[in-house]
Amino acid sequence: MKLKAVLIDENQDLYVDYVEDLCPKENELLVKVKATAINRADLLQRKGNYPPPAGESTILGLEMSGVVEKVGSNVIEWKEGDRVYALLAGGGYAEEVVIPADMAMKLPDTMSFEQAAAIPEAFLTAYLNLVELGGLTSGEHALIHAAASGVGTAAIQIARELGATSIVTAGSLEKLNRCLSLGANYAINYKEENFAEKVQEITNNSGVDLILDFIGASYWEANIESIGLDGRWVFVGSLGGREVSSMNLGPFLQKRLHFIGSTLRSRTNPYKIALTRKFEAFAKEKFIQGTLTPVIDRVYDWHNVMEAHSYMDRNLNIGKIVLKID
CATH class of the missing domain: 3.90.180.10 (Medium-chain alcohol dehydrogenases, catalytic domain)
Known part of the structure; x- marks a missing residue:
């Protein structure tokens, strides 16, 4: 050996x-x-x-x-x-x-x-979930959580190259600024702001077309508020927990949502x-x-x-x- x-x-x-x-x-x-x-x-x-x-x-x-x-x-x-x-x-x-x-x-x-x-x-995960599963296209809005992570920084760049608008969340000014430097269009500090309210403001109350979700349970309600009609919600991680204590399935019908679980x-x-x-x-x-x-x-x-x-x-x-x- x-x-x-x-x-x-x-x-x-x-x-x-x-x-x-x-x-x-x-x-x-x-x-x-x-x-x-x-x-x-x-x-x-x-x-x-x-x-x-x-x-x-x-x-x-x-x-x-x-x-x-x-x-x-x-x-x-x-x-x-x-x-x-x-x-x-x-x-x-x-x-x-x-x-x-x-x-x-x-x-x-x-x-x-x-x-x-x-x-x-990082890049294959981002490409899989944004492009192959999420179908992100030019002119659409993507909400990218944990945006300063390896996958997050890759996803920002891929979204930019596709011609999509990216709205990202992270927990410090340094991380947010780095995301903006990579091409993120909007950056939200989830520790200081309600990201769902900011998303509605940015999208004129239309919501985003795609969510790249590494967080899970703790963002559940805010993600439902953030996503728009026919939105694709790609769930790739559970940093915020896996169990949602109370779930209203109504928005999934009303908004015709696609919830996609993904591992590579x-x-x-x-x-x-x-x-x-x-x-x-x-x-x-x-x-x-x-x-x-x-x-x-x-x-x-x-x-x-x-x-x-x-x-x-x-x-x-x-x-x-x-x-x-x-």
Whole structure:
């Protein structure tokens, strides 16, 4: 055993130790990981609350960038030495990872490994929920909660590129200003203002066409007030709880609402590959030109992974927290 990875001890602390070596199958790549990034799913999994899908790596890490070390016997589009980045179902907190060859995206020459590692989970999640599920189009209004998060900062940029108007919520002036700098049209401090009232003011009482909701229960009533006729409400996280104590279903009929639950990690590999290809077609040139850009708050050495998790746990980050692998 010569491969190192981040493991979880009995106290839910993280440490680096040796694990079994990996070998790619005929349609896979073995990638030397240069950087990965932290997601809230990692924090949940560390605490025993979000197990990986059956058959996937139990090692944390839902995205990575690196260099191809070995190619499977059926792989023709990649070669050793290619710089790639990809979405993962797990395994990113390690020196090496095995991925389906069709899942890999080519790293632009102008982009660092740290920048690339901050893209897959955030941007693919945002693209899935705004475009594929949410059907956001030019001229529509989107309400984006937790807008200073990795997915939030990606969603702001995608909405801007689609020609939509984004209304975002965050909890500090620094976060709101960063969101505005990325192209958000309106920014609301949810700690100081009633965002539903502000949304109605901004939309002339029409409400938004789409809500990207990471919060859940605590925003339930305000979201119902904020959404307009035929609105799409895409539920992707429950930072504010999962149980709504009292629910009036009337507005769902009156407004003809679409409530869509969404997760990405548990999707099949063919689905993720198809999503990756659609996203790459949408975003590749935009990353090269700089119209889309990953937002990185901090880069940690992976030996300081517990410090990085603590930083995210305190909700201090604007954008992504990246781990640099030795």
